[in-house]
Amino acid sequence: MAEEELQMEEGGKKSKLMMIIIIVVVLLLGGSAAAYFLLGGEDDAAMEAGAEQAQGSSDGASMSAPVKTGTALYVAIPNPITFNVPGTTRDRLVEIKVQLMVRGSDAEEQVKMHIPSIQGALNRAFSQANADDLITEAGKATIRDNALKEVQKTLKDVSGNELVEQVLFTGFVMQ
Structure with a gap:
């Protein structure tokens, strides 16, 4: 009987540890995915804007604002x-x-x-x-x-x- 209680406690500790590990992994993956979409989306938008500007300049369209170069x-x-x-x-x-x-x-x-x-x-x-x-x-x-x-x-x-x-x-x- 004492051995059964000891095995149940060990099983309970293992399941709690396993649950914590799963939660940490899910949070890390969720945070990584959120960072990718948030930061990656800006790069995609910047690339699209750059492509539109290049296309607009090749079509002969003039830009309304002067381009400011340099730091x-x-x-x-x-x-x-x-x-x-x-x-x-x-x-x-x-x-x-x-x-x-x-x-x-x-x-x-x-x-x-x-x-x-x-x-x-x-x-x-x-x-x-x-x-x-x-x-x-x-x-x-x-x-x-x-x-x-x-x-x-x-x-x-x-x-x-x-x-x-x-x-x-x-x-x-x-x-």
Whole structure:
């Protein structure tokens, strides 16, 4: 009788161990399959999009957006731009930390050479701001767009190319 109970306990332990192993295997296979479909689906979509672009370009169709080549690199303006802006109730002091997005290491080197000119362009763009506008997100977007246009214009005059793709505010303080 004691031997029967001992054999039942061993059988119960084996079945529990076997059940745990089966669950782990099912979870691993399910996770692998999910990862394959999630990650593999993006590659398939990218390949299909690439094939469509190649087919569209061979048909003579023009693309609406320009293709941007090169690695996106970021050039930090060394010092934050600090300036006063008028407001309806009071004048405010604004400090903006700026980084410029360029494509390729050649553009990065050229932009670094012209940092003083770029800082002057940023000061010109920011001097047109109003404290009441800078409080809103739309006002910040407007000043960012104006800064991009001013920087591109300055770089076009100095180096012959616009070089900068985006002006990014990495810090924005208004007191």
